[in-house]
Amino acid sequence: MNFIRLLVSIALSIITISNAFAGSLAKPEGKAILIVSGKIENTNNGSAAEFDRAMLEEIGLQTIETATPWYDTRVRFEGVPLDKLMELVGATGTKVTAVALNDYVTTIPLDDFKKFKVVLALKRDGNYMPIRDKGPLFIVYPYDSDPQLQSQTYYTRSAWQVAKLIIE
Numbered sequence: 562m563n564f565i566r567l568l569v570s571i572a573l574s575i576i577t578i579s580n581a582f583a584g585s586l587a588k589p590e591g592k593a594i595l596i597v598s599g600k601i602e603n604t605n606n607g608s609a610a611e612f613d614r615a616m617l618e619e620i621g622l623q624t625i626e627t628a629t630p631w632y633d634t635r636v637r638f639e640g641v642p643l644d645k646l647m648e649l650v651g652a653t654g655t656k657v658t659a660v661a662l663n664d665y666v667t668t669i670p671l672d673d674f675k676k677f678k679v680v681l682a683l684k685r686d687g688n689y690m691p692i693r694d695k696g697p698l699f700i701v702y703p704y705d706s707d708p709q710l711q712s713q714t715y716y717t718r719s720a721w722q723v724a725k726l727i728i729e
Contacts, residue, residue, distance in 0.1 A: 586649070589613035594697045595681075599658075599728035602651030610650045614683065614697070617641050620649060623680050627705045630716055631695070637687070638701045640680035647674060652728045659700060659718075660725040662692065669700070669718045671728070677702050677710065681723065695721035 586605040591613035598609040605611055618641075626637045647657075657669045673679055682699040683689060690696025699721040704710045 586610055587616065589616055591615060595724065595726065597650050597726045597728065600652060600654035601728055602653065603649065617681070617683060620645055623678070625680055625701055625703045627703050629704060636685055638680060638682040638699070639684040640682035640701065643674035643679045643681050646681060647671060654728040656729050658727040658729060659720040659723050660727065661720050662722040662724050665720055667718050667720050673718070677707065692722060698723040
């Protein structure tokens, strides 16, 4: 009987340890430029997931070339597909609140990311975006791909200087 209790105790310890590591991501080696929190399953700093630039680029970059209301010519953005980022952190909510360095806040339906192939841009025309020019991260829709994206609704969802994404 004691042997069975010992085995059960060992099994429960193994399950507890494996569950503790199941939802963890690698920690950033450089300065974190994005914090994702809220309804997420995979974290690396308490209840949040922090990413440096290298970690975001490891997810894979997608390119969008589009006209925008902020630039006079078409612009080529390179960034992380937001649907992939949400998958990586195990987002379980229905909307995302983006918070910018300048405290601008916008709420975006989580479905937008997959439906419109939205990116979290790190580069504009091949160069990393500095804070003074909408960087380091900019939520960009492929505005030219669908006339409905050329509206104030989607322009207001396109936050720049993004620092936090809160999944609700």
